[in-house]
């Protein structure tokens with residue numbers, strides 16, 4: 001969800017870090033630690049325009065659902081369909097390894113590693129937006145910021161310390177002007 005953001009504050013530019021298939025490969029590489037290792041390894045720099053489009057669609061759906069979540073509105077049916085369809089791509093099960101192989105071996109129903117990875121992201125979206133932490137999803141309160149975050153403590157208002165600093169600096173300038 002954070003692959004699109006505003007760079008440069010209130011009058012900044014909208015950045016889309018998922019603009020090309022190579023961007024998607026970079027994302028997989030940068031998040032490999034948080035993803036099933038076997039999928040991340042199989043998805044080695046071969047993302048296509050189709051994969052990119054699917055990930056972008058999931059991102060838009062998750063952003064819309066996060067917006068509805070923070071606004072305490074019901075979830076949009078179309079966005080729910082996109083996420084649920086994605087979640088089904090994450091079907092996997094453990095199998096015993098072959099003799100001499102350390103088991104268990106995880107098998108994935110979806111053979112395309114990018115689509116299986118999309119499934120993993122969709123499942124984490126379901127767990128967030130339908131789980132107990134959904135009440136902690138917040139939109140960043142900094143002007144010009146479009147990010148969502150899960151607040152770890154009650155008073156957190158910003159997605160990152162950077163946004164918090166930006167707001168404090170702006171307030172300081174406002175006070176000096178008045």
Ligand SMILES: [Zn+2]
Pocket residue numbers: 140141142145146147158159160163
């Ligand atoms: Zn922010």
